[in-house]
Amino acid sequence: MRLANPTIAGFYPDPSVVRVGDDYYLACSTFEYLPGIPVFHSRDLVSWTRVGHVVGRPEQLAVGQVPTGGGAWAPTIRHHDGLFWVAVTDALGRGTLLFTAPDPAGPWSDGAVVEGVDGIDPDLAWDADGTCYLTYSALRLSGDNMGAHDGIEQVRIDPYAAKALEEPRSMWSGTGLMFPEAPHLYQRDGWWYLMIAEGGTERGHAVSIARGRRPDGPFEGAPANPILSARSTSRPVQNTGHGDLVSTPDGEWAMVLLGMRTLGMTRAFSPLGRETFATRVTWVDGWPVAEPVHLTEPAAPVSLTGSGLDGDWIAVRRLPADVADVRAGSLVLRGEGTGMDDPRPVFVGVRQRHHRMRFSAEIDAGAGTGGLSLRYDEAHHYDIEVGDGLVTARGRLSGLTQTWTAPVDTPRVTLWIETAPVAAAGFDALTSDTVRLGYDTPAGPVALATLDGRYLTAETAASFTGRVVGAYAVDGTVAADAVRYEGS
Structure with missing residues (x-):
C-alpha cells in the first residue's frame, strides 16, 4: 500500500x-x-x-x-x-x-x-x-x-x-x-x-x-x-x-x-x-x-481558476452564498460596512494548500471597496484592497495594524497575494515564509508590502484552523474576475 x-x-x-x-x-x-x-x-x-x-x-x-x-x-x-x-x-x-x-x-x-x-x-x-x-x-x-x-x-x-x-x-x-x-x-x-x-x-x-x-x-x-x-x-x-x-x-x-x-x-x-x-x-x-509519517514526492504544481462558488469555497460563520454570488461569470460580494477585522466578514476563500502560493483576481471596486485577504482569524490577516482611488496593503496582528498605500487611476485592478518559504540562511531563516501583497500596473507588478509570514501561523495566531485566502468586500458591490490560485 x-x-x-x-x-x-x-x-x-x-x-x-x-x-x-x-x-x-x-x-x-x-x-x-x-x-x-x-x-x-x-x-x-x-x-x-x-x-x-x-x-x-x-x-x-x-x-x-x-x-x-x-x-x-x-x-x-x-x-x-x-x-x-x-x-x-x-x-x-x-x-x-x-x-x-x-x-x-x-x-x-x-x-x-x-x-x-x-x-x-x-x-x-x-x-x-x-x-x-x-x-x-x-x-x-x-x-x-x-x-x-x-x-x-x-x-x-x-x-x-x-x-x-x-x-x-x-x-x-x-x-x-x-x-x-x-x-x-x-x-x-x-x-x-x-x-x-x-x-x-x-x-x-x-x-x-x-x-x-x-x-x-x-x-x-x-x-x-x-x-x-x-x-x-x-x-x-x-x-x-x-x-x-x-x-x-x-x-x-x-x-x-x-x-x-x-x-x-x-x-x-x-x-x-x-x-x-x-x-x-x-x-x-x-x-x-x-510507520512514521513521511512526506511523499511533491505533486505537480496546481493551478485553479474560475469564479464559481462550489464546495471548495468557505465563509466565516455563514455560508458563501450569504455574502457572495456569481453574476455573468464574476464573483460578486456585497459589502456591509465591515472589513476583515469583523467576526463575520463579507469574505469567501479557499484553503491555502501549498507553502509556495499565489492568489490573484481582477477586482472591480467602482461601486465599493474590497480586495483579497490571507486570513487566519479576525485578529490575524494580511489584506490588499482597492477603493477611492487607492490600493491599500494592510497587516493586522492582534490589535496592531500597519498600512501602505499607492494611488491608482482606475477602480479595476488585478491584486495578488504571494507566499514563499524563506530561502535565507542563519538567523534570517528562523521565520516561516514571506507574504507579498501587490497589484499589477501597465508597467508591471508592484509589491506594495512584504510581510513576515510567521504571524499568520498556527503557533503565533494560537489557532486550530489554517490560512484561508480569498476575496472580501468592505462596502458597496465588489466584483472579482479571473480568480486564480497557483500552488507548488
Whole structure:
C-alpha cells in the first residue's frame, strides 16, 4: 500500500475515516467556517475527492456567534444499519451532535443533540448485539466545571433518540500525558481497542492505544505506547496525532491523522495549520505498529481558476452564498460596512494548500471597496484592497495594524497575494515564509508590502484552523474576475 502525504493538503484537521465495501469516506473539522465538515471519497486511500459537506444549512451548527476556534470539532464518520453517521462537537454552540444520511454526499439530517454528554471528540461504535457506545474526551464546555478535563469517558446511547442510556464512566485515558482526546473504539480478533491522542495537539502530540475484551473495558495499554509521534525528531511533519484506523479489503491497515508541515530553522511555525496525513499500520503480537509519517514526492504544481462558488469555497460563520454570488461569470460580494477585522466578514476563500502560493483576481471596486485577504482569524490577516482611488496593503496582528498605500487611476485592478518559504540562511531563516501583497500596473507588478509570514501561523495566531485566502468586500458591490490560485 502506497500512501500520499499530505493526504489532503491545507486546513483539514482531525480526520476520521470509514470503509464501506471498496469505498473509503473521510471527514474533517471546520470550526467556525461554513459549509462545515467536508466529506471525501477514495477507492485507494491516495486520491480523494470531496463529495459534499455534512453541514450545508446554517441551522445545523450554531456557529453564527461562536468565539474564534469554536464550532465543528473532530467529527467521527461511521456506517451502520444502512446509514452513514457523523458524531461531532459543535463547541460552544449546540453541543454533541449526531448527523445521519443514507448517502455520504448528503443531504444530511439537521443534527440531534445527544442528551447526557458533556465533552468533545465523540466516537461511535456498535457491538454485535447492536449496542451503541459513544466514547469522548471529557473536556467540559458548559456548567460550573467549564474548562475542566476529566479524561476519556463513555456512555451507551440510543443513537436514534440521541440520548445517553446511563451515567458516563471513566475509561483508559492514556499514559499520563496531557489532554487525552480523540478516542476511537475498534473490534479486531476478539479484542476491543481504544485508541486516543495525548500530549496536546502541539509538538508533543502522540497516538496511544489500549485493549480489552469488552467495549466498556477494562483496558490495558500497549507496551510500546505511544505507537505514533514525531516529537523530538527532525521529521518535516510534526504534531502527528489524532488518528483513526481503517482496514483495506486485502487485509492491510492504515491510519489517517493530523500533522503539520513546519517551516523555519527551528521548525517553529505552521502556516497551513493542521493537515490530513496517512501512514501504514501493521499488527505485531496483537498490537498495531504505525510507520512514521513521511512526506511523499511533491505533486505537480496546481493551478485553479474560475469564479464559481462550489464546495471548495468557505465563509466565516455563514455560508458563501450569504455574502457572495456569481453574476455573468464574476464573483460578486456585497459589502456591509465591515472589513476583515469583523467576526463575520463579507469574505469567501479557499484553503491555502501549498507553502509556495499565489492568489490573484481582477477586482472591480467602482461601486465599493474590497480586495483579497490571507486570513487566519479576525485578529490575524494580511489584506490588499482597492477603493477611492487607492490600493491599500494592510497587516493586522492582534490589535496592531500597519498600512501602505499607492494611488491608482482606475477602480479595476488585478491584486495578488504571494507566499514563499524563506530561502535565507542563519538567523534570517528562523521565520516561516514571506507574504507579498501587490497589484499589477501597465508597467508591471508592484509589491506594495512584504510581510513576515510567521504571524499568520498556527503557533503565533494560537489557532486550530489554517490560512484561508480569498476575496472580501468592505462596502458597496465588489466584483472579482479571473480568480486564480497557483500552488507548488
